[in-house]
Amino acid sequence: VFNQVLVVGGGIAGIQAALDLAEQDLKVFLVEKTPSIGGKMSQLDKTFPTLDCASCILTPKMVAVSRNKNIELLTYSEVRGISGKAGDFHVTVAKKPRYVNFDACTGCNECVMKCPAKVPDEFNMGLGERKAIYIPFPQAVPRKATIDAEHCWRLTPPEKMRKNALERGITLCGVCARVCPPNAIDFSQKEEVVDLNVSSIVIATGLELEDPRRVPEYGYGKHTNVYTHLEFERLLSSTGPTSGEVLRRSDGRHPKRIAFIQCVCSRDLRANFYCSAFCCMASIRQSMLAKEHLPGVDCSVFYMDIRAFGKGYYQFFKRTEEEYGVKYIRGRVARIEEKPDTKNLMLVYEDTRLGSFVKAEFDMVVLAVGIKPSEISPAIPITVSGSKRLESSLPVTLEVEEDRFVKLVNPYLNPVATSVNGIFVAGVAAGAKDVSDSVMQASAAAMKSSIVAKDAKAP
């Protein structure tokens, strides 16, 4: 327990918290539910307003985590329960089976190349395909193959093949096992449960994109050339499915007119009432990058308020307007219609600065979809014997607020404290925010949890 801390979530907030704790010579367990750390930032092409290549500034941190002797990385793992109390938490972590011997796998990619089962690639927001055995992205940490059991022909034979296979008494596929040079494939792997004993915990479980179908008038999923901003991000990225070419889904052509629609599922009572805090800047940056990728492209951003509140953000916004000629139209788009022949999109909106209703045609629409907290944080069962404040032995749960973000019990004096003593929160789990604010809050959470860890007495 002494000097041991758990960080839940391996995105930029969790990474930063883990590094700051490890730098203080504390032992850190970093638990990440997906096969690699990196989180949402790893999917970004560039950052605002610095225009750094996002993965270029993120991967050194990811590598630093993997090289740090004080950090034990538990990827493809989930926290199943937390009990005990500040200074002495017991944490149950389930390591999901990768069906690959972790130590033996060299990340050589042979299995991936030969695997016949194709699955939409979540790293590219489904715009490309990956295999059932996969390494989520080239700079993944750890760079180990994982079998997605649900889509593996061996582990879950597809309906069509199952009957035939059963009748003839054959086992399907298993190509990966045959081609793997170090023989690392192990179809018999089972979930493994480990118990950790830690003094304090940082929750950094991050975000999910809200489902843009909750705003049906924009036709996401129905109109071919309507994208989410994260999909568009992958189109801009040189590691994306089009190697950085912005091409339309319908005909593979460059769009000439792109509309960016802000506050989709944010500041909308049908979805989330809150502001997602980063999407204005994300769209402003995307419109700039679109102009750089596609000279002459027309970019229009539809907004309610431009929230360019961070350092250098407003200047960045003005640059896109004045230097790059991005058009900013204040108005909520009422609906989008698809033209059946060209798959172009007709936007119907009121331009509130002209006071008139407009119908305009675009080749591509990018929805700045709002975010919601990852479902995982409230789902962790926490049975903790009383906080110091309550002096009770009743189980305490990690409280979330109406907005489903983790409740901050004392935001002004301790902006990372949750309802459970000894458990702290950082990043988007504590409310929508951008990368730099997540990083800052993560360092603060590391600080508070290091104090608890240092106060904990060795048994």
Add this chain to the structure above:
Amino acid sequence: LTEEPKVGVYVCHCGVNIAGAVDVAEVAKYAGTLPGVAVSRDYVFMCSSPGQEMIKNDIKKCGLNRVVVAACSPSMHEATFRGVVKDGGLNPYLFEIANIREHCSWVHPGQRQAATSKAKDQVRMAVAKARLLEPLEDIVITVTPRVLVIGGGAAGMAAALDLVSRGLGVYLVEKGPTLGGRAARTGWLAHTEQRGIDMLKWMMSSVESDDRIMVLTNAELKGLDGTVGDFHASIEITPRGVAAGCIRCGDCSPICPVEVPNEYEYGLNSRKAIFLPFAQASPSLYTIDWQSCTRCGKCVDACKYGYVSLSGEPKTFDVDVGGVVIATGYDPYVPPEGEFGFGKSDRVLTLFSLERMLDGEGPTKGELVVAGEIPRSIAFLMCVGSMNTTPSAKDYCSRMCCATTLRNALKIKEKYPETDVYLLYKNITTYARGDEKLYEAVGEKLGKFVRFEEAPDVSVSEDGLVLSVFETVIQDRISIPVDALVLSVGMVPRSDSDDIRAVTKVGCGGDGFLREAHLKLRPVEAPSDGIYLAGTVTGPRSIIESVTSGSAAAAKAAALLVKGYVNVEPIVASVNEKECSGCAVCLAMCPFGAISLKPGGEGRVAYVESALCKGCGVCVAACPSGALSEPGYTDSQLRAQVAACLLEGGAQA
């Protein structure tokens, strides 16, 4: 090393970042032909774990004693690969990067042949240098387990409290006579029924009562020498004029003949030259404002305990610390005389003075009184001083004013339901958690929102104000007569921020706020090691964000200091005293003040403080005697590199 160089060369694809413009396989093949190269390979991501393993295995298997990685900038992955080389059993400085991404593939897209040729040149140069690399040992500096925190506001106090909880000592230096900073004078906080002081008094008393924190008020940092882990700070303390025994009887103040505007109430009332800043001031002592004091001596006579003294000179106090947290805060934007009627009419307030007015402990006891009466209508004009609203405004958003304005509008609507509240805005920026609800609540309480792009005109008359504004939603110019106008002013860098920049050598950006090491990923670190930035010194932040940044800065300082030592790169200048003529040219050239003169040779010789040296090499180049050198960049290594570039034909032959 005496043994023959055996260099391993590793050419990274960086996905398509390099491989898209450079034929990496060709470069690797070419590298294999260079003298001293034992093995050369290319790989998709050298920084990934298989890439790292490849290097480690080759060091062992092929007996490599030098490693060259042709990849991205050393600022990205030099530390990574040095670690890999070390893990492989070599000295970490027997490693060289050829930056074929930033210096080649990224700047030559679509010129595959030329880019490949240039990458080959870069690799050949790196190999030539690598052959001559010598093993180096890190310089280990013992750190002083204490931190200097400059600024006693919310951010500084948050940092101080966290640092002592982690077992480190803190000197907390506050320029003014009391802790609390601007947050202590802030009014009603968003989402609470508490004022700034209600929150901060816990921090203030915790700081004051913690004997591991030495609080120095009326104190200013005048000098800072040394380097990460080992700073020497010189602090000037101005006498308070009132001894620590002061029981706050208050006899001294009324007799004082001086009256000046009270900065703690944002000028809503006046104070004396001897005064208590505010009721909860900490330390809870009267203080003398020497700028306005006439030295008449009446207060000295009035104090029956003899605690008041007009004599006493500023004292200098020197402290040794391992790290420094700069949390000196901001100033509110002050509109120029006449801007929106400011200074012309007592009906025009700033957000800061309004907050003092709505505070039960303020000059009006919490009553909204403008021009002698409760206004029947009040307008908030937002983005004053921010977002280019006027020519004198800043070109950034001040972040906290929207929520603060809405909170105060709500307070006014609750307390004076009859008063009409107008909010003139450009953009409502309620981005922070819960703030959108605040926006909604003001709408529900019938606050009237008016959107402008062109700054409104304010005409001042005897019996009120008239705002004339082009409303962009109704697309018409409207006039709004109001009894009072609140300017929601933003944040600007402190007027004395040049002083802290000069002393700490931390630079600023075009906005005048101090610049962090990296805006995205290192928001609370200054570019110089061991110096951290908290609160609004880097730009506008809310109280919650400032407190967060204080804790974050504490985390960085703690990481530096709890281990007791810090490793510093040994790539620093060194002096060959036999060759040094003591001409002092190097001393004049050094941008870091790392060089001094000491007795030696035939009089004096140069001395490099290696902990201060950043290894820039300016002195090495400037030395007319060739007495200075820098390991890792020796003349022979650099000559070999240049020769390799020129002799075998450049990229564009």
